[in-house]
Amino acid sequence: MYKLNRFFILRKTLNRQKYLSTIVNGVEEPIKPWKKIPGPLSLPIIGQILHFLPGGWLHKRSIELQQLLYENYGPIVRLDGNLGFPPITFLFDPEAAITLFRKEESLPFRPGFESLVYHRKHFYNKNVDDSCGVLFDQGEDWKKLRSLVNPVMMHTKTIKLYTNALAEVADDMVHRLKSKRNKQNMIETNLFNELNLWALESTGLVTFGERLNCLDPNLSNNSPAMKLIKTQQESLCMIEKLDFQPSLWKYITTPAYKKGIKTFDDNLRYTWFFIDRAIQKLKSKEDTSDEIKGIFEKIFKIDRDVAVTLANDLILAGVDTMVIILGNQYLCSVEDQFPQPSEFIPERWIVDKNNPLYYGNAHPFAYAPFGFGVRSCVGRRIADLQIEMLISKIVENFKLDWIGPPPKRTRRSTLNYILEPYNLVFNDI
16 A cells, blocks of 8 residues: 555556546546545545544444455545545555656655654754654755765665674574563563564664663663653554544644643653763764764764754664564455465465465565655665564574464554464474
């Protein structure tokens, strides 16, 4: 699924959509208006909001939303937006999506997270022209920031310098998991929190060039690391309520708005604990080679403000690295992209190309969690390496089993999650 603001697309872009412009005898028909895109019934004034209210067929159906929209309206669906919720077009055609992204301008506009942007502009930034971050800025402001960040964040050679250090974090995580098992070899503590500790430790290492000690067996629940993780999760929940659900916070001060602002304040305060510590250490640190510098230090020497902004963005995006993220969740679960999509068949990743199960038969845009083009995820290289290190270490040390019924998905924040209980069994190899 690709979220797009009001977009007008020709039939040559979406050649299977009967409701879009067509090309007849080489002549393009006029582009049809956005309102002609299929979608739930829209009524005067209230629009489509009735479908999402109690009693509506889409009420509390966020997990099945994409499937329901596709099955009822086809590969492109219109949601009008209402009560502060922006208009959205859901696009379920991967070929159309890749064509669309390839035709983007040099400075693509990426809306979203409006509550967080508002907080940074009005409660965090000292000056009107201060950056909101590489995740949130637009236009020339974004281009300037991204040009400083790309050489450090997007070059594979640079990121590979952290391989050994991240492997060490993964080893420590394996030891921690072993220590948290009960007699049935299941994790006694909350596995979700354990993975968040690992994500913060590995992201902090790459960002600041040092360990944050999040995997310390004596780590207190009142430690800065645990408080940061807690406010991080709460921030994502508030973003979901303010930006992805109908809300009046843009017009009046709502209780959710007040709670969101306080949550964002708390989150930045705990993030700044680690930033301040890094700055103090840099002041007394002797210059070293680039190979052992964290990303924060490298950019700090170029632009202090950019380094601080990037650190905030990395911690925000990095703590939930191991949350089960189901991007493009409908496209990657349909038969014509991945045969037997609901079946656990790991062999699909290693079979020959002539095998019907071969994953490479799927359209490359059937699953694109990091986006595409110049605004693709700036932390992709880091996330790939982090996950690669952890999964490889877990597979080396454990035979994983799952007992009981299959896991169920939920959406309690801007991301999708797997509901507890996490019935994973970590048997020693």
